[in-house]
Amino acid sequence: MKHSVLIATTLLTFGFTQAQDLFTSEIPSVILNNFNLKYPKARDVEWERKGTNYEVEFETNWNKDHEIWYSATGEIVKHKEDISKKELPEKIQNKINIDFKGYYINDVERVVAYNKTHYKMDVNALLKDNWEIVIDQNGEILSKNRN
Structure with a gap:
């Protein structure tokens, strides 16, 4: 039983350290400003922290999905979008x-x-x-x- 609890605790802890859902107020202003300037009409915006990067998933236009990873300095590291x-x-x-x-x-x-x-x-x-x-x-x- 102790072994099962230890495994479950480890998995939960590992999962939380790998990606953390964030509120908009937790996003550095340089990242949030860059995002809002480029995508003022973004919908269904969800932020996560992955390591040192910030990932945002959102939609534009007619349900066009985007994922963008920002560095801590506000630079876009990766942008994935449906086309x-x-x-x-x-x-x-x-x-x-x-x-x-x-x-x-x-x-x-x-x-x-x-x-x-x-x-x-x-x-x-x-x-x-x-x-x-x-x-x-x-x-x-x-x-x-x-x-």
């Missing part, structure tokens, strides 16, 4: 049309981290394997995992 397949660069669309002929694209995300952009998406087809792929801004497939 439509029409917003994919032509180079990326061409790569998918060649490597995944007959597949259709779902659930597209653009991720910008440390000034590099990549695109994560599902490619699906009837009677074939479905894939989750990540492609960089130059059209190179970085990862390909069966769904």
Whole structure:
């Protein structure tokens, strides 16, 4: 019994130290000001602290999801947002049309981290394997995992 309590306590403590939900009043003003200037119409805003970074999840426009990680100094470290397949660069669309002929694209995300952009998406087809792929801004497939 003591062992079970120790494991549960460890898991709870570890979970709380990894990510902490925060109130807006707990966000450094430099981060909050940068966020509010860039996204004044953000809805369903939720903040967390992850290590030394601050993560905000929110929606804009017609339920367009965003996740942004800010450094403690207010710089954007990573920005992940839902986009439509029409917003994919032509180079990326061409790569998918060649490597995944007959597949259709779902659930597209653009991720910008440390000034590099990549695109994560599902490619699906009837009677074939479905894939989750990540492609960089130059059209190179970085990862390909069966769904």
